[in-house]
Amino acid sequence: MLDAALIKECADPSLKPAIVEQFVMAAGSDDPLAITVKSGGRLILVPKAASADEALAIVRQYAGQAVVRVGLTQFPAGVGVKEPADLKPDLVDACQNLRKGTAMFAKVLRIVSKWYGNSTSKDVFPQIIEDAIYAWKTGEFEGVSVFQAEDPGGALANQEGPRADESEAETVAAGAPLQADAEPDEKKIGTAGIRVDLSRIGGQP
Known part of the structure; x- marks a missing residue:
């Protein structure tokens, strides 16, 4: 440890x-x-x-x-x-x-998280971590060379608590082409519904 x-x-x-x-x-x-x-x-x-x-x-x-x-x-x-x-x-x-390693892994985690639509669901985050670790071991995620890829930036979900900012919808939209190009994976099927941000409902006075 x-x-x-x-x-x-x-x-x-x-x-x-x-x-x-x-x-x-x-x-x-x-x-x-x-x-x-x-x-x-x-x-x-x-x-x-x-x-x-x-x-x-x-x-x-x-x-x-x-x-x-x-x-x-x-x-x-x-x-x-x-x-x-x-x-x-x-x-x-x-x-x-x-x-160096954790800075690079954080970038890989952001790449994977973006593919998942930057989901803030605690149910999805373990899968994101698992995929990021696999991407680290292989050097690739969904056909992208993660070490050479550009860092998408942004905070990581479930690091500072759930986020619901204005840029979230834009980030999901930006990640959409990647989602469309990706091969369907049994582990991923059904996770798209979690992209809907329900945190604003009932949050206004």
Whole structure:
């Protein structure tokens, strides 16, 4: 389990500590020097790094030729980097890795949440988290490369409590083409009805 002080100091503030823990437990590692290398869907066995320098050397060796995940969050090492030499030691620093990883995961969560119409339903949110973790592991969600994709922005539902602002209808409309293009999925069928915002009913004096 992640240290609460580490989460408080290093994790992206847009994510609740419980979400950070769930994310790292499901998709990350308890070893800051953990490295996973995959090529063509196959796992490549690499030596266990005994130091940050060793870990960085292994990451640089495989980056660009294979999918390399590193550290507590199993951050995708090659994202936004053109040359292996540009990879920085902060990848294998526990705090920096958690900071980078949770910031990237928050973006993935926003992408998935937008696909769901930014639903504020507490029944839907666990499914959003599950899909976001799966997208983190695979690097894709509904045909979109989540690490390279643009951040849709906005606050995450169920992070600060239910939202019912004026931009919500616009956000749902903006996400509609994605919904139409997506392949029907048994898990998703029936969730569209939850997009209707009922929070304003009876709320006016």
